Amino acid sequence: xxxxxxxxxxxxxxxxxxxxxxxxxxxxxxxxxxxxxxxxxxxxxxxxxxxxxxxxxxxxxxxxxxxxxxxxxxxxxxxxxxxxxxxxxxxxxxxxxxxxxxxxxxxxxxxxxxxxxxxxxxxxxxxxxxxxxxxxxxxxxxxxxxxxxxxxxxxxxxxxxxxxxxxxxxxxxxxxxxxxxxxxxxxxxxxxxxxxxxxxxxxxxxxxxxxxxxxx
Numbered sequence: 001x002x003x004x005x006x007x008x009x010x011x012x013x014x015x016x017x018x019x020x021x022x023x024x025x026x027x028x029x030x031x032x033x034x035x036x037x038x039x040x041x042x043x044x045x046x047x048x049x050x051x052x053x054x055x056x057x058x059x060x061x062x063x064x065x066x067x068x069x070x071x072x073x074x075x076x077x078x079x080x081x082x083x084x085x086x087x088x089x090x091x092x093x094x095x096x097x098x099x100x101x102x103x104x105x106x107x108x109x110x111x112x113x114x115x116x117x118x119x120x121x122x123x124x125x126x127x128x129x130x131x132x133x134x135x136x137x138x139x140x141x142x143x144x145x146x147x148x149x150x151x152x153x154x155x156x157x158x159x160x161x162x163x164x165x166x167x168x169x170x171x172x173x174x175x176x177x178x179x180x181x182x183x184x185x186x187x188x189x190x191x192x193x194x195x196x197x198x199x200x201x202x203x204x205x206x207x208x209x210x211x212x213x214x215x216x
Contacts, residue, residue: 152182179214
Protein backbone atom coordinates (compact mmCIF):
# COMPACT_ATOMS: atom_id res chain seq x y z
CA UNK A 1 0.00 0.00 0.00
CA UNK A 2 2.87 2.39 0.75
CA UNK A 3 5.22 1.41 -2.08
CA UNK A 4 6.21 3.59 -5.03
CA UNK A 5 3.83 2.22 -7.67
CA UNK A 6 5.53 4.15 -10.49
CA UNK A 7 8.75 2.23 -9.93
CA UNK A 8 7.67 -0.91 -8.10
CA UNK A 9 9.94 -3.34 -9.92
CA UNK A 10 13.05 -1.32 -9.15
CA UNK A 11 12.06 -0.96 -5.49
CA UNK A 12 11.48 -4.70 -5.12
CA UNK A 13 14.92 -5.37 -6.60
CA UNK A 14 16.44 -2.98 -4.05
CA UNK A 15 14.57 -4.69 -1.20
CA UNK A 16 15.87 -8.07 -2.36
CA UNK A 17 19.43 -6.72 -2.34
CA UNK A 18 18.83 -5.38 1.18
CA UNK A 19 17.76 -8.86 2.38
CA UNK A 20 14.25 -7.85 3.40
CA UNK A 21 12.49 -10.89 4.90
CA UNK A 22 8.98 -10.33 3.55
CA UNK A 23 6.95 -8.27 1.12
CA UNK A 24 3.85 -7.16 3.01
CA UNK A 25 0.74 -7.16 0.81
CA UNK A 26 -2.27 -5.11 1.98
CA UNK A 27 -5.53 -6.62 0.69
CA UNK A 28 -8.60 -4.46 1.39
CA UNK A 29 -12.17 -5.20 0.34
CA UNK A 30 -14.01 -1.91 0.89
CA UNK A 31 -16.16 -3.50 3.64
CA UNK A 32 -13.92 -4.41 6.57
CA UNK A 33 -12.06 -1.18 5.78
CA UNK A 34 -13.36 1.62 3.58
CA UNK A 35 -10.63 1.55 0.93
CA UNK A 36 -9.66 -1.02 -1.71
CA UNK A 37 -6.17 -2.33 -2.42
CA UNK A 38 -4.32 -5.18 -4.14
CA UNK A 39 -6.35 -7.95 -5.73
CA UNK A 40 -4.80 -11.38 -5.94
CA UNK A 41 -4.23 -11.13 -9.71
CA UNK A 42 -1.89 -8.19 -9.12
CA UNK A 43 -0.15 -9.93 -6.24
CA UNK A 44 0.37 -13.15 -8.17
CA UNK A 45 1.92 -11.15 -11.01
CA UNK A 46 4.32 -9.40 -8.63
CA UNK A 47 5.28 -12.73 -7.11
CA UNK A 48 6.51 -14.01 -10.47
CA UNK A 49 9.32 -11.46 -10.31
CA UNK A 50 10.61 -11.80 -6.75
CA UNK A 51 12.02 -14.46 -4.45
CA UNK A 52 11.06 -12.57 -1.27
CA UNK A 53 8.57 -14.43 0.92
CA UNK A 54 5.04 -13.06 1.21
CA UNK A 55 3.26 -11.58 4.20
CA UNK A 56 -0.39 -11.27 3.17
CA UNK A 57 -2.56 -9.01 5.33
CA UNK A 58 -6.24 -9.58 4.58
CA UNK A 59 -8.35 -6.64 5.74
CA UNK A 60 -11.38 -8.49 4.40
CA UNK A 61 -14.75 -9.57 5.82
CA UNK A 62 -14.90 -13.37 6.06
CA UNK A 63 -11.50 -13.69 4.36
CA UNK A 64 -11.82 -17.41 3.63
CA UNK A 65 -14.17 -16.42 0.79
CA UNK A 66 -11.13 -15.46 -1.29
CA UNK A 67 -8.45 -17.71 0.14
CA UNK A 68 -8.34 -20.01 -2.89
CA UNK A 69 -7.25 -17.03 -5.02
CA UNK A 70 -3.79 -17.20 -3.46
CA UNK A 71 -1.54 -19.67 -5.24
CA UNK A 72 2.09 -20.78 -5.36
CA UNK A 73 2.46 -20.85 -1.58
CA UNK A 74 6.12 -20.83 -0.56
CA UNK A 75 7.47 -22.19 2.71
CA UNK A 76 7.36 -19.46 5.32
CA UNK A 77 4.66 -17.34 3.65
CA UNK A 78 2.39 -15.65 6.20
CA UNK A 79 -1.31 -15.07 5.65
CA UNK A 80 -2.97 -12.91 8.29
CA UNK A 81 -6.67 -12.59 8.97
CA UNK A 82 -8.40 -10.31 11.47
CA UNK A 83 -10.05 -11.46 14.69
CA UNK A 84 -12.79 -8.90 14.01
CA UNK A 85 -13.57 -10.23 10.50
CA UNK A 86 -14.16 -13.96 11.11
CA UNK A 87 -17.24 -15.77 12.38
CA UNK A 88 -15.31 -19.03 12.94
CA UNK A 89 -11.78 -17.94 13.72
CA UNK A 90 -10.49 -21.28 15.00
CA UNK A 91 -11.60 -23.10 11.84
CA UNK A 92 -10.05 -20.43 9.64
CA UNK A 93 -6.65 -20.50 11.37
CA UNK A 94 -6.53 -24.30 11.17
CA UNK A 95 -7.36 -24.18 7.45
CA UNK A 96 -4.60 -21.66 6.75
CA UNK A 97 -2.03 -23.98 8.32
CA UNK A 98 -3.36 -26.98 6.39
CA UNK A 99 -2.92 -24.98 3.18
CA UNK A 100 0.75 -24.42 4.02
CA UNK A 101 0.65 -20.85 5.31
CA UNK A 102 1.97 -19.52 8.56
CA UNK A 103 -1.34 -18.52 10.14
CA UNK A 104 -1.40 -14.87 11.18
CA UNK A 105 -3.97 -13.30 13.48
CA UNK A 106 -4.34 -9.51 13.52
CA UNK A 107 -5.88 -7.44 16.31
CA UNK A 108 -7.25 -3.94 15.83
CA UNK A 109 -6.29 -1.36 18.48
CA UNK A 110 -9.57 -1.81 20.40
CA UNK A 111 -9.37 -5.64 20.51
CA UNK A 112 -7.93 -6.97 23.77
CA UNK A 113 -5.53 -9.87 24.17
CA UNK A 114 -7.95 -11.93 26.28
CA UNK A 115 -10.38 -12.08 23.35
CA UNK A 116 -8.04 -14.51 21.55
CA UNK A 117 -7.26 -16.68 24.60
CA UNK A 118 -8.80 -19.85 23.18
CA UNK A 119 -7.32 -19.62 19.68
CA UNK A 120 -3.90 -18.16 20.43
CA UNK A 121 -2.14 -21.53 20.18
CA UNK A 122 -3.36 -21.95 16.59
CA UNK A 123 -1.62 -18.75 15.45
CA UNK A 124 1.94 -18.74 14.11
CA UNK A 125 2.03 -14.94 14.03
CA UNK A 126 0.11 -12.40 16.12
CA UNK A 127 -0.14 -8.97 14.49
CA UNK A 128 -0.64 -5.97 16.74
CA UNK A 129 -2.19 -3.14 14.75
CA UNK A 130 -0.90 0.11 16.23
CA UNK A 131 -3.24 2.09 13.97
CA UNK A 132 -6.76 1.37 12.78
CA UNK A 133 -6.41 -0.54 9.49
CA UNK A 134 -7.16 0.87 6.08
CA UNK A 135 -5.15 4.05 5.55
CA UNK A 136 -1.47 4.96 5.56
CA UNK A 137 -0.01 7.94 7.41
CA UNK A 138 -1.98 7.56 10.65
CA UNK A 139 -0.64 8.35 14.10
CA UNK A 140 0.17 5.47 16.44
CA UNK A 141 -2.47 4.63 19.05
CA UNK A 142 -0.28 4.84 22.20
CA UNK A 143 -2.19 2.21 24.20
CA UNK A 144 -1.13 -0.43 21.67
CA UNK A 145 2.41 -0.44 23.08
CA UNK A 146 0.90 -1.66 26.37
CA UNK A 147 -0.93 -4.37 24.43
CA UNK A 148 2.32 -5.40 22.76
CA UNK A 149 3.97 -5.68 26.16
CA UNK A 150 1.09 -7.76 27.54
CA UNK A 151 1.21 -10.11 24.56
CA UNK A 152 4.95 -10.64 24.97
CA UNK A 153 4.53 -11.33 28.69
CA UNK A 154 1.89 -13.93 27.86
CA UNK A 155 4.18 -15.51 25.27
CA UNK A 156 7.01 -15.78 27.78
CA UNK A 157 4.79 -17.04 30.60
CA UNK A 158 3.32 -19.94 28.62
CA UNK A 159 6.22 -20.63 26.27
CA UNK A 160 4.25 -19.84 23.11
CA UNK A 161 6.24 -19.93 19.86
CA UNK A 162 4.33 -17.40 17.76
CA UNK A 163 6.07 -14.43 16.16
CA UNK A 164 4.92 -10.94 17.12
CA UNK A 165 4.40 -8.55 14.22
CA UNK A 166 3.68 -4.83 14.45
CA UNK A 167 1.88 -2.92 11.71
CA UNK A 168 1.33 0.84 11.76
CA UNK A 169 3.67 3.79 12.32
CA UNK A 170 6.72 1.52 12.42
CA UNK A 171 9.46 4.15 12.34
CA UNK A 172 12.59 5.41 14.08
CA UNK A 173 10.62 6.91 16.96
CA UNK A 174 8.68 3.79 17.95
CA UNK A 175 10.75 0.81 16.80
CA UNK A 176 12.97 0.64 19.93
CA UNK A 177 9.87 0.31 22.14
CA UNK A 178 8.31 -2.22 19.76
CA UNK A 179 11.40 -4.43 19.65
CA UNK A 180 12.08 -4.22 23.39
CA UNK A 181 8.49 -5.33 23.98
CA UNK A 182 8.83 -8.47 21.88
CA UNK A 183 8.15 -7.52 18.25
CA UNK A 184 10.28 -9.51 15.80
CA UNK A 185 8.48 -8.71 12.53
CA UNK A 186 8.16 -5.01 11.65
CA UNK A 187 6.00 -3.75 8.77
CA UNK A 188 7.71 -0.77 7.16
CA UNK A 189 5.32 1.75 5.65
CA UNK A 190 5.25 5.43 4.73
CA UNK A 191 6.83 6.68 7.97
CA UNK A 192 9.70 4.21 8.23
CA UNK A 193 10.59 2.62 4.90
CA UNK A 194 8.97 4.36 1.92
CA UNK A 195 9.91 7.89 2.94
CA UNK A 196 9.44 10.63 0.37
CA UNK A 197 12.70 11.71 -1.32
CA UNK A 198 14.76 9.19 0.66
CA UNK A 199 16.45 6.14 -0.91
CA UNK A 200 15.31 2.77 0.39
CA UNK A 201 18.92 1.93 1.25
CA UNK A 202 19.09 4.84 3.69
CA UNK A 203 15.72 3.98 5.22
CA UNK A 204 16.77 0.38 5.87
CA UNK A 205 20.09 1.54 7.33
CA UNK A 206 18.28 3.87 9.74
CA UNK A 207 15.77 1.18 10.70
CA UNK A 208 18.54 -1.30 11.48
CA UNK A 209 20.13 1.23 13.84
CA UNK A 210 16.96 1.66 15.92
CA UNK A 211 16.23 -2.08 15.85
CA UNK A 212 19.61 -2.63 17.51
CA UNK A 213 18.68 0.03 20.07
CA UNK A 214 15.53 -1.91 20.87
CA UNK A 215 17.49 -5.12 21.50
CA UNK A 216 19.94 -3.26 23.72
